[in-house]
Amino acid sequence: MTPSLLRPLLVRAASLLLVLVTVLVLLVVSLGATGFSERMLGAVIGEELRALRISLAETITDPDALEVALAARRAELEAAHGLDRAWYQRLPGMVLRVMTLDLGDARTMRTFDGSNRVADIVLERLPNTALLLTSALLITAAIGLSLGVWLSTRVGSTIDRVVSYAAAISYALPAWWTGIMLILLLSFQLQLLPSGGMHSSPPPEGGLARFLDLALHALLPILTLVLVSVGPYVYVVRTITLGVAQEDHVMLARAKGMPGHVVERRHVLRVAAAPILTGLILGLAGSLGGSILVETVFDWRGMGRLYYEAIVGTPDEGLIIGLTFMFTLLYVSARMILEVLYVLLDPRVRYGDAAPLRS
Amino acid sequence: MTLLTVDDLHVSYRSSGGEVRAVEGVSFELAGGGEALGLIGESGSGKSSLALALMRLLPKGATRKGSARLGDLDLYSLSSERFRTLVRWRELALVPQSAMHALNPVLRVGDQVAERIVLEGVPRRDASRRAAALLERVGLARGVAARYPHELSGGMRQRVLIAMALALDPSVVVLDEPTSALDVSIQAQIMNLLKELKRERGISMLFITHDLALASDLCDRLAVLYAGQVRELGGADEVLGAPRDPYTQALLASIPRLHGKERPSFLPGSPPDPREFPPGCRFEPRCPVAFAPCRAHAPALVELGAGQTARCWHHQPLPEAAA
């Protein structure tokens, strides 16, 4: 990669890193200022002291001596965790803890093999969420691109108007409610697809059978995510492509006698690619939020469902912080991939120092 | 030797307010081998529609009538595929109006010049070499071929567009206000370049502009357009030296002069609504010398000798009803 490609990428990377740090600081500041982190650490220390009391009780029989020993240990632990300092003095440590997902143990949640470390639980769920999100994103992109480009040549036609309305409805659909409707219709009424979960119980034997079973269970959640994001995306693609197709350079390419498909590909789509990609990036933010709700509805054992479980019932701060951070990290990483594509696609970003063209 | 013949060309658009008659009955001829004809008119006079109609690039929903011949090709009876391969760029090239937006922003300019040459079956490498030579010919440095449009100034882009038009050595180049977006000094450079090319390559030109002075610099003959019609057509010297049409006279009078006592006089009012032209002469509402017949009767374009024609009741017998 040439330096000219590198520079704008570094700028974007720095900007996204700033996003990550800002979110982190926002997380820990709000935790500190509301006293949440204090309670969290207090709980960790209390847990440790309880264990210590039991083991010490075997050697120390004098109750007063036991209390003294425990109090000394408590002070030690509080100093170690920084509870003797104000919350803002603990900020750097907290940021580090969140970044490494060193958030202690979850209250009730466990991994499938029994670990109760927040990091283990969150990381175990990550692939499941990534599976849903990437499938939905790819399908949305494929439909959005083909349908949007096709529509851009038919602006003002009946089908264009129909799709405009459909896009508006698609945007107005809450993802989770759409999921519920699909369950009511396809699972309960027509009994076509499973209503939730990731596997049948018991799961079928054999790699392929297991995969197909998973795919079957993933169908409704993915369909839901696609339904709520594809409409606006088709519309964005259509409008951007239309805008480019009306530009002077396209007219000139035709005047030059370039064949229709070359004009379409090289002079319309190639130019529209970068802003169309931006539309996809913006849609990703929506899908990410949507996945929290959709996983909840479909009992899909991803980070979103975990988030829901960590909020209702007994709230679990460690998990909530870890998940919020992971969602941000996931989003920022996806953004970075798309930024690389963007820089490759649009020379204006590559050379110019001006902000990329955002539609 | 006449190369391009346009005969009774009409262009109209449909709009919510009614039919917009952009070009109505325009006819002219252009000789081959380096004649330049200036088409002069204000915005809305139909000059750009004329260019689009010649290139068969009118938008959907536009209607075209009349005929245009280029050599022995009937431009409007060719199939669109044959028109594309035989006429576009080989015979008829276009230098568009807006240098700012007329280049593809994500392709190197060299490739944009070369792509049409490749279409003729020339190997890519040779095409690129020819493109580079063309860019050099229009006064651009060697490295420009590898640049993207946003890295070039307005004047450089306009040169790229001119180089592009020369790619297949066309017999006619249509220049649609090629300098209107440029600074005056750059404008002069481009005009000089065009004059050189005209002389050196024998390319005939249709120079579309609103600027009479600019046109007189390059063109051998001038056609003045107003409200979709030709008002006056003739040799550049005749039209500029002895304009017969009141509209041409008004245009000339509005040009500021460096030496001379008269102050420029500006034409009052604005061109008529193309959806609803006046029943008589279309210039009548703004005309300083209009008289009774002008209001009710449309004058024809009549020959006034020495190849000069004009559309004015002052230069032709009055209609019988009015007389």
Next chain:
Amino acid sequence: MPRHSVLRQLLDSVPGRLGMAALVLLTLSSVYVIATYPSDFGTARWSNPAVWADNPRSVPPAWTNLLGEERRPVHQVVTSPEPASIEPLGPAQLRTFEMPFRFDADEPPSLLSFTLLEVAYSVRPPQYALVLHRPDGTSVALAREAVGGPRPSEDSPFVRYRETPQRLLLSGSARLSEALPALYEESYGVSVDQEVLRARPLQALFGAPSVSGGVEPLRGEYLLEARFTVADEGDRISSMRVVVGGAVFGVFGTDALGRDLAEGLLFGLPIALLIGVLASTLSTAVGTTFGLVSGFVGGRTDLVIQRVADVIANVPVLPLLIFLVFLLGSQLWLILLILVAFSWPGLTILVRSMVLPLRTSPEVEAARTLGASTSHIIWRHVFPHTAPYVFAQLIFFAPGAILAEAGLSFLGLGDPSLPTWGQILEHGFRTGAVFLGYWWWVVPPGLLIVLTALTFMLLALGMETVVNPRLRQP
């Protein structure tokens, strides 16, 4: 572009007209709700189980009777504020209250209850008897009760049931299970299986012996008579009602707590509109202001605003929204505030890019030469050029905010003092309404969210040609 022509263009397009009509409808309905609902509806009524005690739980709307073969009983509440007749008995009085209702379903009502509101007496507590007169002329004594007697150290007049009305569940009373065998024996001369009468007393109470030896529904006009004997004619009996529990209820059915979904859904409308309008107005105002200042003032101000906007624009909103609401509490104003805090940057970046070229426009230069103040120039000469876009964004933000609040509510983070559509759905989802097939509980609230969001989307669609003139058809 002058404002009235924006409106004109909006109304020129079909989606614009549709959206405008829907907006007017939603606004009028909201005004109705605000005018008629108590201000503490959420806490005092919606979340108060006592209010809904008489309602059947999780039953579909009454109009579903039109769809199926079977006719299920409709929920009925009959109130009687005035006695139908007063008979003097010396110094005492016999006051008779009548509560007529019709029963014509295939299955018996789900419950029968009687509720007595405030009673005041001077000396002796009134006594009353409840008798149900059936369409075939037979009648059943359902209860014989006395109003609570005076307590020591209490002075006349004695007031009862002011705060908590007296509620008798007639369908479960011991007296009913005694009265039913007697009714069937005396009136029809048949003895029905005691077990049937005991297990399903309401089926017997609203039925008659069938040819086949069982019990079939007895349809027609019923009348519940309440006979009050009061010791003093000054004693006051304010009002009473009988509830004939249905298996279908109202227009929208009920939830698992017996709440009338129609009431909650209607209340959700002004809330949703408020969220949409307030969030979009605020974030548009903030976004536009920052954009104008950033673009027009330039320099360090511009740099700072753009950096901040860039960072916030790239934050994934929903996870953070969830986190902050979880941490700070789920009051509606807080949710709104957080939504606004995360949604302004897009507009700021857009407005700035439009302002930059305007900064050196002849119009602005002229105003500056004439000595206009910066704020005056921004407001009168710069802002109007951005107005159509700002207006479009104003419309476009609203559905996003409505959907975000609904999403939060669905995760159980909604403002508990204000029932919203999202919360109704959340309650339904959490209590398994989806899996039990209680569609009337989960379909309408979502549909209302969609319709409200769609109203704004249609307006945005109508704005398209205003914002993007290239799309205008020639």
